[in-house]
Amino acid sequence: MSDRRLRRRQGTAGTDNKRRADGPHDISGLLDGVSVVLLDIEGTTTPITFVKDELFPYVRSHVRQHLEEHWKEEECQEDIAALRKQAKEDKEMDGVVLIPECTTDDDEETRRKVLSAVVDNVLWNMDADRKVTALKQLQGHMWRAAYQTGKIKGEVYPDVVPAIRGWLETGRQVYIYSSGSVEAQKLLFGFSTEGDLLELFSGHFDTTTGLKVETESYRRIAKAVGCDPANILFLTDVVREAKPSREAGMKTCLTVRPGNAPLTEEDWANYPVIKSFSELACNVSPTKMRSRGKAAT
Numbered sequence: 001m002s003d004r005r006l007r008r009r010q011g012t013a014g015t016d017n018k019r020r021a022d023g024p025h026d027i028s029g030l031l032d033g034v035s036v037v038l039l040d041i042e043g044t045t046t047p048i049t050f051v052k053d054e055l056f057p058y059v060r061s062h063v064r065q066h067l068e069e070h071w072k073e074e075e076c077q078e079d080i081a082a083l084r085k086q087a088k089e090d091k092e093m094d095g096v097v098l099i100p101e102c103t104t105d106d107d108e109e110t111r112r113k114v115l116s117a118v119v120d121n122v123l124w125n126m127d128a129d130r131k132v133t134a135l136k137q138l139q140g141h142m143w144r145a146a147y148q149t150g151k152i153k154g155e156v157y158p159d160v161v162p163a164i165r166g167w168l169e170t171g172r173q174v175y176i177y178s179s180g181s182v183e184a185q186k187l188l189f190g191f192s193t194e195g196d197l198l199e200l201f202s203g204h205f206d207t208t209t210g211l212k213v214e215t216e217s218y219r220r221i222a223k224a225v226g227c228d229p230a231n232i233l234f235l236t237d238v239v240r241e242a243k244p245s246r247e248a249g250m251k252t253c254l255t256v257r258p259g260n261a262p263l264t265e266e267d268w269a270n271y272p273v274i275k276s277f278s279e280l281a282c283n284v285s286p287t288k289m290r291s292r293g294k295a296a297t
């Protein structure tokens with residue numbers, strides 16, 4: 001990216017390193033009065049590239065193998081039927097791949113023909129970056145199998161778990177709010193690079209609660225966790241999410257991680273910013289950690 005474009009993305013004043021290094025916001029009191037920490041995933045607990053660079057390429061390279069292995073299973077046949085129905089609806093679109101009818105009793109030649117059509121259909125949908133339910137459904141089933149068999153691990157930054165344990169030790173609760181489905185969230189944290197982390201969370205929210213750019217969603221979450229918004233701290237990398245959460249009355253902090261979209265000067269001026277969860281870590285004494293046994297280690 002050219003310097004000029006970079007400056008435009010970062011704000012017209014360009015980079016003010018001194019101000020950034022000092023940080024216009026004091027974050028030392030950010031956890032004061034906070035009883036619930038609400039976490040975004042991509043760009044916050046997890047590299048923003050995880051979905052793009054790991055999950056999606058996995059589907060592309062393993063879709064044929066997945067169909068071969070699960071062909072006779074009801075769930076797999078339902079996934080194929082959903083893609084076939086979607087393809088019929090898309091028949092006017094350029095390059096759409098229709099999927100012939102099939103049954104699990106078909107001969108080998110028919111099966112192979114249908115299977116290839118499904119693979120081509122999935123790749124066509126992914127190339128076009130389509131968000132249709134039929135595609136998401138198959139992807140979700142493939143990722144579930146991949147997590148469960150250890151082919152994929154949910155990437156979680158190493159500073160995340162120690163900070164969460166500190167928040168829990170100091171009586172706080174931690175929830176997740178992500179655009180990815182609750183099921184996908186649970187797979188990511190249940191089979192993560194840091195082990196099974198699900199016991200750390202009191203609950204999960206996804207877009208069934210509302211879009212992350214809408215103020216009402218954050219009000220709903222506050223209600224659901226039974227907490228005044230003022231006692232909730234939301235961590236996210238996206239200003240379009242930080243703004244509505246603040247409008248709902250939550251405390252908000254932006255996270256800067258490698259690969260995240262750069263923040264503007266205005267963002268740095270408007271929000272507290274952290275580069276690691278360790279900046280918000282609570283100091284829990286080693287004695288207390290030991291006395292709580294294995295769960296606190």
Ligand SMILES: [Mg+2]
Pocket residue numbers: 040041042043044236237238
């Ligand atoms: Mg994010």
